[in-house]
Amino acid sequence: MSDRLAVRKTYKLYVGGAFPRSESGRSYEIQSADGEFLANASRASRKDARDAVVAARRSFAGWSGRTAYNRAQILYRVAEMLEGRAAQFAEEVRQSEGLSRAKCAAAVGAAVDRWVWYAGWADKVSQIAGAANPVAGPYFNFSVPEPTGVVAIMAPQASSLLGLVSVVAPVIVTGNTAVVVTSEQRPLPAISLGEVLATSDLPGGVVNLLTGHTSELAPVLASHMDVNAIDLTGVESDRRTPLEEAAAENVKRVLPAPPDEPDWSADPGTRRLLAPLEIKTVWHPVGV
């Protein structure tokens, strides 16, 4: 018997529940932390970003209309799938970030735990962000948090899996849909995460993953009139101002991003969870 031919993986985008190549046909080289060639990843174009926004918008009504309980179940399912492929993710994180095996395994474990933690928030977020307000009249007055819509996320550049999970999970758990531009030089764990999402009952289009140059895709998403919020975590802090100005055109919510990439293993708190929410207040007459 001769040796088997190598079966190499084609790294593609994840848009609308499918794995297309970039419409532009472009790709770019991905190198490991020590400079070795790893793979060719698709280099998404502005039209891929546009298609991703369309997919995210289309799935928004269905996803935000699901019960919080159901969203929690699906996010927990994502964690289950991730756990089952922990070894693969640990290897990809190791290639991308160049950390020791033990540290990579710890990062993958933390990423799984992060999904589970955020999954639990699905039906609890209205308790901390909502209220029954006391008013001077015969009315019930309720404030309830609602998802803002399509959120564009510039994922962290350094932490390829834990950082990614930490910015995506809090956005979608409340019913938003996301267009994510992955880490430019470390996108491989993100693409594999797409495979996990595609097999976790998460409806297609809720999370869309674009690999490519952040500097090319961020302005398109920041100025896109059908994007409701943008997270600039993965953009260097001195390059954020023009993007924030473009976002102001349709009063996009610009999620607060730390100037430098934080330590993702720290307790995340509820800041990222509460940022892409809108508060709706309802007055209702008592006794009717």
Next chain:
Amino acid sequence: MTTASAQRELLASDAALSRFLRGLPGVDQVGAEARAAALATRSIKRDAKLWALDRAIRMTDLTTLEGADTPGKVRALCAKAVRPDPTDDTVPPAAAVCVYPDMVAVAVEHTRGTPVQVASVATAFPSGRASLDVKLADTKDAVAAGADEIDMVIDRGAFLAGRYSAVADEIVATKQACGDAHLKVILETGELATLDNVRRASWLAILAGADFIKTSTGKIAPASTRPVVLVMLEAVRDAEEIIERKVGVKAAGGIRDAKDAIRYLVLVHEIAGPAWLTPELFRFGASSLLNDLLMQRDKQRTGAYAGPDYYTID
């Protein structure tokens, strides 16, 4: 056959008409689909795209054909046709509004003094299953209410049964009932099964006096497809030599985005010729298309992708 008298002769005899229509060369279906697909790959950018978008807006018959139509909805549709984008007066008006006959009066009232025409479907739209008297009364009713254009449906049952003269006679009678109003003949190509039938029905409608031939009612899937429109454009192009006038084509149903509309315009330019690239000879029957055209237009102007939140819903 080059004269009007020969045309009359064809219409007078069932046998002659059948012989002529069955004698038309068959359509190479694979070839037609390949040609339509090849033309769809043309890249239309920047200035050409802006021109095409504006032209497509001017060619749109803004349509509402629902059982739930109200005078209010027709009024809103008319306002949108007259001024598609209230914030931008450089956007040209649509070609027409297309409504059911009982809504024609409302549409006429709200498009008076504007270039927007009022089109009405008639002849027991969409099925066409009524007696000729009823169909003619339907047509006269719409014309009396002030319709500038009548969209009639052919009797597909008679056509598929091979009774071509019966179909032609109905078109001739409806054309008479129209008076000055333009007549668009809906072939409902989704029910004609083959491209050969589309070619025959196109010629039949052209010979019987149609001003426009139209693909579909929008109530049957598939509605307008590019190979079908290609065959119809060939028919109007080839017929011009014989009947010595240009017949228009209207693609209706299923055209929802600007990209698709521009592909149709390429088809019109390449098959029928640039003379057909006017609202007098090519139309889109659509409702949601207009917003996408406006969004793409704004994308070209501002450089930022537009969102549906900033455009009126019909």
